Amino acid sequence: MVSPIYDYQLTIDKIIEWAAYAYPDQEIVYAPPKAPKVRLTYSKLHERVRRMASVLSQFKIKQGDKENLGTRIGVMDWNTSRFLELYYAIPMTGAVMHTVNVRLSPEEMAYTINVAEDEIIFTNEDFLPLLSSLLPKLPTVKKVIVMSDKNEDIDVKLPNVEVYEYEKLSREGDPNYTPPELDENTIATLVFTSGTTGLPKGTYFRHRDIVLHSIVVNAGVWNAPPLNLTHKDVWLQIPPLFHAHGWGSPYSSLLLGMKSVYPGRYDWNHIIRIIKEEGVTYTAGVPTMLYLIINSPELANYDLRGFKFIVAGQAIPKGLYEEAKKKGILISQGMGMTETAPLMGGLTFKPKMENWPEEKKEEYILYRAGRPAPLVFVRVVDPDMKDVPKDGKTMGEIIVRAPWMTRGYYKDPKKTEETWRGGWLHTGDLAVWDEEGYIAYVDRVKDVIKSGGEWIPSTRLEDLISTHPGVAEVAVIAAKHEKWIERPVAIVTPKQEYKGKLTENDIIQHLNKFVNQGVIPKWWIPDKVIILEGELPKTSTGKTDKKVLRDKYSNILIQK
Amino acid sequence: MVSPIYDYQLTIDKIIEWAAYAYPDQEIVYAPPKAPKVRLTYSKLHERVRRMASVLSQFKIKQGDKENLGTRIGVMDWNTSRFLELYYAIPMTGAVMHTVNVRLSPEEMAYTINVAEDEIIFTNEDFLPLLSSLLPKLPTVKKVIVMSDKNEDIDVKLPNVEVYEYEKLSREGDPNYTPPELDENTIATLVFTSGTTGLPKGTYFRHRDIVLHSIVVNAGVWNAPPLNLTHKDVWLQIPPLFHAHGWGSPYSSLLLGMKSVYPGRYDWNHIIRIIKEEGVTYTAGVPTMLYLIINSPELANYDLRGFKFIVAGQAIPKGLYEEAKKKGILISQGMGMTETAPLMGGLTFKPKMENWPEEKKEEYILYRAGRPAPLVFVRVVDPDMKDVPKDGKTMGEIIVRAPWMTRGYYKDPKKTEETWRGGWLHTGDLAVWDEEGYIAYVDRVKDVIKSGGEWIPSTRLEDLISTHPGVAEVAVIAAKHEKWIERPVAIVTPKQEYKGKLTENDIIQHLNKFVNQGVIPKWWIPDKVIILEGELPKTSTGKTDKKVLRDKYSNILIQK
Structure with a gap:
C-alpha cells in the first residue's frame, strides 16, 4: 500500500515557495550601476521564477534523477536578480544549473561548458561578444537566452543557435507553473572550482545538499556572536553568483525573510552608494572591499556601527581590523570551499567566550578561520588521518564530513577517489587547530x-x-x-x-x-x-x- | 562502482557526536529535588550515551530499517539526565525509543506498551510499584532497567523479567562504542498522543525527522524576535520528556551548545530554586508555571529581565502577561502537536513588524499562536481544502506539511488515511489566520x-x-x-x-x-x-x- 503521508523532499522549490508564503512582501532589490533599480517582493520573485521554470519545461529539458543529471543549463551573469531567479527556476524543473565562472580565461570557460555539455546558455548581454567567439567551439549549446537591463527588445543573432530574450520569455511564461515533485537526491547545480593548478574541476550538488546548507547557515553560524545576524539585517550580495553558490545566500537569506540587494556588475563606487541607499547592514568579501567601505567619501558621514562584514578568501590585516573596529563594524570569517557548497564553518564564539577579554576575542577574529557549522565535522590530521594535537602549532591537513558535500568531481572518478580517501574530503589545506577546536589555515598541502x-x-x-x-x-x-x-x-x-x-x-x-x-x-x-x-x-x-x-x-x- | 563519497545520514548519533566535538566542556545539569546535583559536560554525556548504547547492543536488540521498526524500548521517567541519555542511546543502536506517558491511566499506559510491544523498559524507581502491578499484563516485556538517584545498589525483584540497574550497566558499558551507520529513514521514536477522546494513538518518527526538526528550531524560530534566543541562554527542561520529545529541546539545545538544566520529578518550589541557582534564562510551559515564577518569594529579588518563556498548550491571560512584562520577561508561543514532532511554528515577528507600536505586537503575543517554521507549510482551510480568507475571522481547519511529520498512526492505517487525506495532515484544530499569515486557534474541529x-x-x-x-x-x-x-x-x-x-x-x-x-x-x-x-x-x-x-x-x- 502506498503511504498517504506526504513524502516531503528537501528540494530547492520549497525554499522559494516557503519564502513567498511566509514573507510575501519582503523585498529583493536589484540595483545595477547603469539602469534603474528593480524592486521585487518575494511574492513577485516567486512568480517570475515560476514563469521562467515554465519556459524551461516547454523547452523539453530532460529531468534528472539520483543517477543521471538532467539537462545542463549554463548561466553567464553578474549578481543580478535574473541570476537569482535562475538559482531557483533551473533546478526546480529537474535541470542542472551550471554557474559559468566568467572570471576564467575564455579557453577554461569553453572547457567547463563542454565538460558540462550545456544545452542552453543564459547570458548577460555584456558577455555576448565573448560567447559569440566561443560558440563555434561549443557543440552542445543549442539555445542562448540573452539577459539585458535595457527596457527594449534587443536584436541579437548568433550562428547555429536559437536566440531568445529573457524578459520576453518571462512575460510569456506561466506565473502559476507547478514544478514536478523531484527526489531530493536529484542533482541541482554544477559549479567548477577555480584551482590554482590544472583545469577547473566540476563539483555538483543535490537539491538536498543545498536545502540543508541553507538551513544550517541560519542555525548557529552567522546568527551567533560576533555577528549575531538577524532577519532585520539587509544583505548585499557581493560574493559572485558564478562562484560557489554566491556563498549560499541566494538560498539561505530567503529562509530568514531578509531583504537582499543585488548590485549587478562590479562597480565599487556604485556598490558603496547602494549600501547607503538601501540601508545595507551586512556583506561578505575580500579585505579590499572592507577597505573601500571604510575609506569611501560617500560613507564619510554614514553610521557604520553594527555593520557586519564576513571576510572571505583571506585573513584580515590587523591595521584594517583596527580601522573597522573604530567605525563599529563587526568582523567575522568564513570557512569554506567550492566542494562544501561552500560553507563548512565560520568564526563564531562559544558561550564561555562571552566573558573573555576583548583582546583574546580579537586574536580569534584576526588569526582563526573559525570552527565547524552544526553537523559538520572538520578535522586537522597527519598523513595517517590521525588528529594532530590541538595545540595551535602542529600542522596537519584539513579533512571534512558535512551533510552537503559535492557528490565528487564531475567525470573524474580518479580525482574523486583520491580526494575522498578514507571517507573524508581531503581539502588540501594545511592548518593548525587550538584547544577550542578553532582552525587557522597555514598553507596549501601541495605548497x-x-x-x-x-x-x-x-x-x-x-x-x-x-x-x-x-x-x-x-x-x-x-x-x-x-x-x-x-x-x-x-x-x-x-x-x-x-x-x-x-x-x-x-x-x-x-x-x-x-x-x-x-x-x-x-x-x-x-x-x-x-x-x-x-x-x-x-x-x-x-x-x-x-x-x-x-x-x-x-x-x-x-x-x- | 560504489561511490567513495561519505553518505552522510541525518541520524541522531550525529547530534550528540557533533555537540561533544564542538562544545566538549559545555554543561548539562541534572538537579533532582531530593538528591545531589549531577553536572555532566557534553563530552561526559556523550561517553555515558555510548556506554548505555553498547549495553543495549549487547542485549541483542533488533536494528530497524525503513520498513521495519527495531526493538521497541519503553522509558518511564521524569526529566532526568538519564532519560536525556536514552534519547540518544536507544535510537543510536537502531532500536526505537517509546517514551511512556506516565500521566496516562495505568490501563492506557499498559495499552501503549502492548501496542508498542516494548521488550525492554527503563523505569525510574518511582514507577516501580506501578510497573510491578502492570507487568502481568505486559507479555512482551522481558527486561526492566531501574533508574535511581540513590548512590547505592538497589535490590529489586520483579516476576518473569530480568532486572538491571542503570548505573551498574553504565559502568560496565563501552565508553568508546561506535554506533552502526543507520539509514536516516530508520524509525527512532514512538510517542503516543494524549487524545481527549478514545485511546492514545502512536506517532513515530525517523532519525531524519528529528535531526531536521532540531536544526530548524535553531534557524529562525526561537532565535528570532521577540525571544532572540542565543547560545548564551540557559535552558530549563520543563516540558516533559515523556511527551512530544520534550518539545525537541533535548536534541536542538545541544546543536546550539547551550547549557541545559534537567529538574527531575516535578516539584515547583524546587524548580523555582534552580532557576536562580543555575542562572536559567529560558523555559517553556503552561501559563501556571509562569505565574509561579513571577510570584515566587524565592525569586522576589531575582532579576528576571530578559527571562524568556514560551507559552505552550494554551494562551496566556492578559493579566499574567502584564505582570510578566513589568518584570521584563519576554513571552512567545509555540505551535505544535505530537504528530509534528512537535514543532510546526511559533510566535515570531517579521522584520517589518519591528517598527510596529508595542501594543500591536502585544496583541500578537496574546492572541496568536504564531506562524510556520522555515520549510513548514501551515494552512487554514474549508472542508474542500481551499484556503479560507486571511481576515482573522473566517474559521477553518489547520492542515500541515512539514519535513518531519509522523509516518502515520502506528498500526492504524485507517486513521492515518483519514488524517492525511489530500496529502496534508489534518490537525483537527479550528483556527483563523490574519493577513500576515499568523494563526489563532479557535476550537477543536470535532467540538x-x-x-x-x-x-x-x-x-x-x-x-x-x-x-x-x-x-x-x-x-x-x-x-x-x-x-x-x-x-x-x-x-x-x-x-x-x-x-x-x-x-x-x-x-x-x-x-x-x-x-x-x-x-x-x-x-x-x-x-x-x-x-x-x-x-x-x-x-x-x-x-x-x-x-x-x-x-x-x-x-x-x-x-x-
Missing part, C-alpha cells in the same frame, strides 16, 4: 615544504620576505634535496627602484632578523633565493602559478 | 458546533460562560437539531456557594450581555443550559471528556 619530515609553510616565508622594502612579488616552493628530501627555495621579483640591486643575500639577511627575534627557526631559511627581473607567472584568475615555478626550479638544489 | 452551515466555537462560549461568578466548570457541545442540524448546548457545574441557586436563565442572561456589547452574535446563544450538581466527566489527563457529554446530551434538543 608546503616537507624538510626532513618537518613542515615549513611556504606562505609564512612569503609573508616575511614580502616585508623587505625591495620585494615586489615572492613565491616560496619546495625544491628537491638529497638529504632533506625537500628544502625551500624563494623566487623574488624586485620593485622598480630595486631592479638590478636586490640580492639573494639581502633576502637571507632580512630573514635572519626574524630568526634572531625568534619568529621562525633558523632551518626555515631558504637554501636559495632567485631574483627574477620580470613578473611571476600567473594563473587565469591572477594567482601566482606555483606549478610553473615548481616545473622550472624544483631540481635547482640537486643540479648544484 | 465546534455547525449550526445551519455556520460554525460556533465551543471554546469561545465556554470562555464567556466561565466569567459568570457562579460557574465552576462549563462545557459546550453540539446537540442534534432538526432544522439547524446542530445547535449549542451548555453543561455547567455551579460553585459551592451557588449550588441549588444557579439557573439556566442566569447563564442565558449573562450571555445576552455579551450579545448586547457586540462580542458574539445572538444566534450563538445555546438552545439549552444544563446545570449539573456534580463534576464534569474527565479524561485520564484531567481534561473535560466531551465525548461522554456528547453521548449523553447530543439528542436532548430532538427529544424535546
Whole structure:
C-alpha cells in the first residue's frame, strides 16, 4: 500500500515557495550601476521564477534523477536578480544549473561548458561578444537566452543557435507553473572550482545538499556572536553568483525573510552608494572591499556601527581590523570551499567566550578561520588521518564530513577517489587547530615544504620576505634535496627602484632578523633565493602559478 | 562502482557526536529535588550515551530499517539526565525509543506498551510499584532497567523479567562504542498522543525527522524576535520528556551548545530554586508555571529581565502577561502537536513588524499562536481544502506539511488515511489566520458546533460562560437539531456557594450581555443550559471528556 503521508523532499522549490508564503512582501532589490533599480517582493520573485521554470519545461529539458543529471543549463551573469531567479527556476524543473565562472580565461570557460555539455546558455548581454567567439567551439549549446537591463527588445543573432530574450520569455511564461515533485537526491547545480593548478574541476550538488546548507547557515553560524545576524539585517550580495553558490545566500537569506540587494556588475563606487541607499547592514568579501567601505567619501558621514562584514578568501590585516573596529563594524570569517557548497564553518564564539577579554576575542577574529557549522565535522590530521594535537602549532591537513558535500568531481572518478580517501574530503589545506577546536589555515598541502619530515609553510616565508622594502612579488616552493628530501627555495621579483640591486643575500639577511627575534627557526631559511627581473607567472584568475615555478626550479638544489 | 563519497545520514548519533566535538566542556545539569546535583559536560554525556548504547547492543536488540521498526524500548521517567541519555542511546543502536506517558491511566499506559510491544523498559524507581502491578499484563516485556538517584545498589525483584540497574550497566558499558551507520529513514521514536477522546494513538518518527526538526528550531524560530534566543541562554527542561520529545529541546539545545538544566520529578518550589541557582534564562510551559515564577518569594529579588518563556498548550491571560512584562520577561508561543514532532511554528515577528507600536505586537503575543517554521507549510482551510480568507475571522481547519511529520498512526492505517487525506495532515484544530499569515486557534474541529452551515466555537462560549461568578466548570457541545442540524448546548457545574441557586436563565442572561456589547452574535446563544450538581466527566489527563457529554446530551434538543 502506498503511504498517504506526504513524502516531503528537501528540494530547492520549497525554499522559494516557503519564502513567498511566509514573507510575501519582503523585498529583493536589484540595483545595477547603469539602469534603474528593480524592486521585487518575494511574492513577485516567486512568480517570475515560476514563469521562467515554465519556459524551461516547454523547452523539453530532460529531468534528472539520483543517477543521471538532467539537462545542463549554463548561466553567464553578474549578481543580478535574473541570476537569482535562475538559482531557483533551473533546478526546480529537474535541470542542472551550471554557474559559468566568467572570471576564467575564455579557453577554461569553453572547457567547463563542454565538460558540462550545456544545452542552453543564459547570458548577460555584456558577455555576448565573448560567447559569440566561443560558440563555434561549443557543440552542445543549442539555445542562448540573452539577459539585458535595457527596457527594449534587443536584436541579437548568433550562428547555429536559437536566440531568445529573457524578459520576453518571462512575460510569456506561466506565473502559476507547478514544478514536478523531484527526489531530493536529484542533482541541482554544477559549479567548477577555480584551482590554482590544472583545469577547473566540476563539483555538483543535490537539491538536498543545498536545502540543508541553507538551513544550517541560519542555525548557529552567522546568527551567533560576533555577528549575531538577524532577519532585520539587509544583505548585499557581493560574493559572485558564478562562484560557489554566491556563498549560499541566494538560498539561505530567503529562509530568514531578509531583504537582499543585488548590485549587478562590479562597480565599487556604485556598490558603496547602494549600501547607503538601501540601508545595507551586512556583506561578505575580500579585505579590499572592507577597505573601500571604510575609506569611501560617500560613507564619510554614514553610521557604520553594527555593520557586519564576513571576510572571505583571506585573513584580515590587523591595521584594517583596527580601522573597522573604530567605525563599529563587526568582523567575522568564513570557512569554506567550492566542494562544501561552500560553507563548512565560520568564526563564531562559544558561550564561555562571552566573558573573555576583548583582546583574546580579537586574536580569534584576526588569526582563526573559525570552527565547524552544526553537523559538520572538520578535522586537522597527519598523513595517517590521525588528529594532530590541538595545540595551535602542529600542522596537519584539513579533512571534512558535512551533510552537503559535492557528490565528487564531475567525470573524474580518479580525482574523486583520491580526494575522498578514507571517507573524508581531503581539502588540501594545511592548518593548525587550538584547544577550542578553532582552525587557522597555514598553507596549501601541495605548497608546503616537507624538510626532513618537518613542515615549513611556504606562505609564512612569503609573508616575511614580502616585508623587505625591495620585494615586489615572492613565491616560496619546495625544491628537491638529497638529504632533506625537500628544502625551500624563494623566487623574488624586485620593485622598480630595486631592479638590478636586490640580492639573494639581502633576502637571507632580512630573514635572519626574524630568526634572531625568534619568529621562525633558523632551518626555515631558504637554501636559495632567485631574483627574477620580470613578473611571476600567473594563473587565469591572477594567482601566482606555483606549478610553473615548481616545473622550472624544483631540481635547482640537486643540479648544484 | 560504489561511490567513495561519505553518505552522510541525518541520524541522531550525529547530534550528540557533533555537540561533544564542538562544545566538549559545555554543561548539562541534572538537579533532582531530593538528591545531589549531577553536572555532566557534553563530552561526559556523550561517553555515558555510548556506554548505555553498547549495553543495549549487547542485549541483542533488533536494528530497524525503513520498513521495519527495531526493538521497541519503553522509558518511564521524569526529566532526568538519564532519560536525556536514552534519547540518544536507544535510537543510536537502531532500536526505537517509546517514551511512556506516565500521566496516562495505568490501563492506557499498559495499552501503549502492548501496542508498542516494548521488550525492554527503563523505569525510574518511582514507577516501580506501578510497573510491578502492570507487568502481568505486559507479555512482551522481558527486561526492566531501574533508574535511581540513590548512590547505592538497589535490590529489586520483579516476576518473569530480568532486572538491571542503570548505573551498574553504565559502568560496565563501552565508553568508546561506535554506533552502526543507520539509514536516516530508520524509525527512532514512538510517542503516543494524549487524545481527549478514545485511546492514545502512536506517532513515530525517523532519525531524519528529528535531526531536521532540531536544526530548524535553531534557524529562525526561537532565535528570532521577540525571544532572540542565543547560545548564551540557559535552558530549563520543563516540558516533559515523556511527551512530544520534550518539545525537541533535548536534541536542538545541544546543536546550539547551550547549557541545559534537567529538574527531575516535578516539584515547583524546587524548580523555582534552580532557576536562580543555575542562572536559567529560558523555559517553556503552561501559563501556571509562569505565574509561579513571577510570584515566587524565592525569586522576589531575582532579576528576571530578559527571562524568556514560551507559552505552550494554551494562551496566556492578559493579566499574567502584564505582570510578566513589568518584570521584563519576554513571552512567545509555540505551535505544535505530537504528530509534528512537535514543532510546526511559533510566535515570531517579521522584520517589518519591528517598527510596529508595542501594543500591536502585544496583541500578537496574546492572541496568536504564531506562524510556520522555515520549510513548514501551515494552512487554514474549508472542508474542500481551499484556503479560507486571511481576515482573522473566517474559521477553518489547520492542515500541515512539514519535513518531519509522523509516518502515520502506528498500526492504524485507517486513521492515518483519514488524517492525511489530500496529502496534508489534518490537525483537527479550528483556527483563523490574519493577513500576515499568523494563526489563532479557535476550537477543536470535532467540538465546534455547525449550526445551519455556520460554525460556533465551543471554546469561545465556554470562555464567556466561565466569567459568570457562579460557574465552576462549563462545557459546550453540539446537540442534534432538526432544522439547524446542530445547535449549542451548555453543561455547567455551579460553585459551592451557588449550588441549588444557579439557573439556566442566569447563564442565558449573562450571555445576552455579551450579545448586547457586540462580542458574539445572538444566534450563538445555546438552545439549552444544563446545570449539573456534580463534576464534569474527565479524561485520564484531567481534561473535560466531551465525548461522554456528547453521548449523553447530543439528542436532548430532538427529544424535546
